[in-house]
Amino acid sequence: MVRVVVVDDEAMVCGFLRTILGSAADIEVVAEAHDGAAGIEAVQRHRPDVVLMDLRMPGMDGITAIDRLVRGGQAPPIVVLTTFDADQYVLRALRAGATGFLVKSTPPDELIGLVRVAAEGHTVLSPAAARRxxxxxxxxxxxxxxxxxxxxxxxxxxxxxxxxxxxxxxxxxxxxxxxxxxxxxxxxxxxxxxxxxxxxxxxxxxxxxxxxxxxx
CATH class of the missing domain: 1.10.10.10 (Winged helix-like DNA-binding domain superfamily/Winged helix DNA-binding domain)
Structure with a gap:
């Protein structure tokens, strides 16, 4: 079972991801958080296999949360949630230690597949997206x-x-x-x-x- 923590300040996004990922027999959303600080706490409590992390959130933003988790050691794969794949916040997050990113408009089947890829320790980042x-x-x-x-x-x-x-x-x-x-x-x-x-x-x-x- 792939255990996932979702960190996003929009409850609708969290609900959508929980519904889509929950439709896969081998994936479980074990916690949701709505800012970076709560996200760090959820990761430390639940020890998930993958974290889906939004970047722009009130309070502690996603980049700061990623940096703290990575610097703390033993961080699970962290995949950035973004609206635009050429967003400079995404580049900063990758440099902070995120293992890749996915756009929020990713089709459900692809989303499930990418979460599995991340859980296996692979990069969720296409060369074309990196070039952009x-x-x-x-x-x-x-x-x-x-x-x-x-x-x-x-x-x-x-x-x-x-x-x-x-x-x-x-x-x-x-x-x-x-x-x-x-x-x-x-x-x-x-x-x-x-x-x-x-x-x-x-x-x-x-x-x-x-x-x-x-x-x-």
Missing amino acids: LIAASTEGLSARDRARDRVARLTERETEVLAGLGEGLSNARIAARLHLSEATVKGYVSRTLDKLECANRTQAGLIAHEAGLVEP
């Missing part, structure tokens, strides 16, 4: 320069693995592309995250996009 986010960034060249400086710490093979993360590839697909074993790729991913000081694959994937490692 980076293109909308107000940081421009400075962000690209910083990303390239960070990538310069990597070996050639680690850089190839990072490019795969930027494309949203699994370890198995990266292994097939680079003619390596999946266990070897897992080791490269771990070292790459450490060198880039990234909390997860999503943050590393954003760096790959910002550094220009992923084709437009």
